[in-house]
Amino acid sequence: MKFLDEAKIFIRSGNGGHGCLSFRREANVPLGGPDGGNGGVGGDILFKVQNNLNTLIDFRYKQHFKAKSGLPGMGKNRTGQTGQDLVIKVPQGTQIFTHDKKSLIADLKDIDQELLILKGGKGGRGNASFKSSTNRAPRNIQKGEEGEELWVWLRLKLIADVGIVGLPNAGKSSLLSKITAAKPKVADYPFTTLTPQIGVVYDNERDFVIADIPGLIEGAHIGVGLGTKFLGHIERCSILLHLIDGNCKNIVSSYFAIRNEINLYGFDLDKKIEIVVISKSDSITEEQVEMQINNLVSRTNKKPLVISSLTGQGCKKLINKINNTLFEVKQNKQDEQEIKNESFI
Ligand SMILES: Nc1nc2c(ncn2[C@@H]2O[C@H](COP(=O)(O)OP(=O)(O)OP(=O)(O)O)[C@@H](O)[C@H]2O)c(=O)[nH]1
Ligand SMILES: [Mg+2]
Numbered sequence: 001m002k003f004l005d006e007a008k009i010f011i012r013s014g015n016g017g018h019g020c021l022s023f024r025r026e027a028n029v030p031l032g033g034p035d036g037g038n039g040g041v042g043g044d045i046l047f048k049v050q051n052n053l054n055t056l057i058d059f060r061y062k063q064h065f066k067a068k069s070g071l072p073g074m075g076k077n078r079t080g081q082t083g084q085d086l087v088i089k090v091p092q093g094t095q096i097f098t099h100d101k102k103s104l105i106a107d108l109k110d111i112d113q114e115l116l117i118l119k120g121g122k123g124g125r126g127n128a129s130f131k132s133s134t135n136r137a138p139r140n141i142q143k144g145e146e147g148e149e150l151w152v153w154l155r156l157k158l159i160a161d162v163g164i165v166g167l168p169n170a171g172k173s174s175l176l177s178k179i180t181a182a183k184p185k186v187a188d189y190p191f192t193t194l195t196p197q198i199g200v201v202y203d204n205e206r207d208f209v210i211a212d213i214p215g216l217i218e219g220a221h222i223g224v225g226l227g228t229k230f231l232g233h234i235e236r237c238s239i240l241l242h243l244i245d246g247n248c249k250n251i252v253s254s255y256f257a258i259r260n261e262i263n264l265y266g267f268d269l270d271k272k273i274e275i276v277v278i279s280k281s282d283s284i285t286e287e288q289v290e291m292q293i294n295n296l297v298s299r300t301n302k303k304p305l306v307i308s309s310l311t312g313q314g315c316k317k318l319i320n321k322i323n324n325t326l327f328e329v330k331q332n333k334q335d336e337q338e339i340k341n342e343s344f345i
Pocket of ligand 2: 172173174185186192193212213214215
């Protein structure tokens with residue numbers, strides 16, 4: 001799966017129903033008069049922010065969205081049925097742009113926020129509504145108004161739950177491809193990954209989104225390597241997964257090289273929960289693993305997890321750890337919100 005943060009879709013509101021041409025016809029009622037009802041209003045196109053969505057992937061499979069048209073008016077002064085609105089569900093943070101991507105139509109920031117984008121066409125007037133003192137039997141009707149249509153771009157700033165950070169070649173993309181369906185480029189040279197990649201980990205309905213960004217090197221914050229321009233993609237993550245190559249000569253300096261860049265970047269990135277992971281365990285001996293762990297713990301007090309994306313060793317444990325941590329983060333956020341609400345009362 002490619003990093004999907006854009007989708008182009010076609011939207012169309014419903015047409016209004018036509019007005020009806022009809023006259024009252026009943027036994028013993030001569031000159032019954034006009035009784036054609038108005039057409040129904042066409043359905044609107046609305047966008048709604050949905051809590052459990054994280055990507056725009058659904059729009060890869062469906063690009064055309066049309067609201068229902070209003071039905072025509074009928075005799076006996078009956079108004080046509082209103083066309084049903086179409087509510088398009090999008091993830092929080094979705095922005096809607098015009099087809100040329102030049103102007104922003106809407107910025108959907110809040111959960112449950114709902115926004116009307118295209119209004120359905122008005123229903124046409126039936127002949128009954130044209131009746132006047134001078135024209136008692138009008139034969140004119142009005143057609144329903146056409147719905148509006150538009151191609152729009154949806155854009156989503158990547159909101160991953162977990163962001164993988166690490167030096168180039170640490171095995172970040174390999175991990176992403178091991179635990180998600182994403183197929184990022186993996187190669188034995190630094191800066192293989194040039195743009196952020198995203199994947200979804202499906203774990204017994206506790207899914208989470210994980211982002212892989214290009215490797216960081218010392219001085220990234222002043223633009224060395226690919227700089228820190230991709231760190232923006234993980235500003236909203238709850239967890240940073242700090243991956244360190246088990247083969248590295250000095251695990252402590254590798255660890256601090258990345259921590260330093262994170263600290264210097266700002267935007268509270270350094271306050272995020274960090275899970276430290278030693279990668280490529282299959283390529284080193286158990287003694288070397290032990291040594292790397294001890295070195296790291298003695299200097300940083302961080303107990304790392306150990307994985308291999310090649311054999312899958314430790315990956316399940318890592319997923320559990322991430323899920324439990326995400327659960328705690330959500331719980332804490334909820335508690336904070338409740339405390340805020342209580343103090344408000
Ligand atoms: N033996 C072994 N090799 C691995 C493992 N994970 C990654 N590698 C190798 O390490 C090299 C770098 O892997 P990538 O996944 O591209 O590393 P990256 O951190 O995404 O690199 P950049 O995108 O350049 O920052 C590749 O040659 C991988 O095959 C692992 O678990 N075991
Ligand atoms: Mg990579």
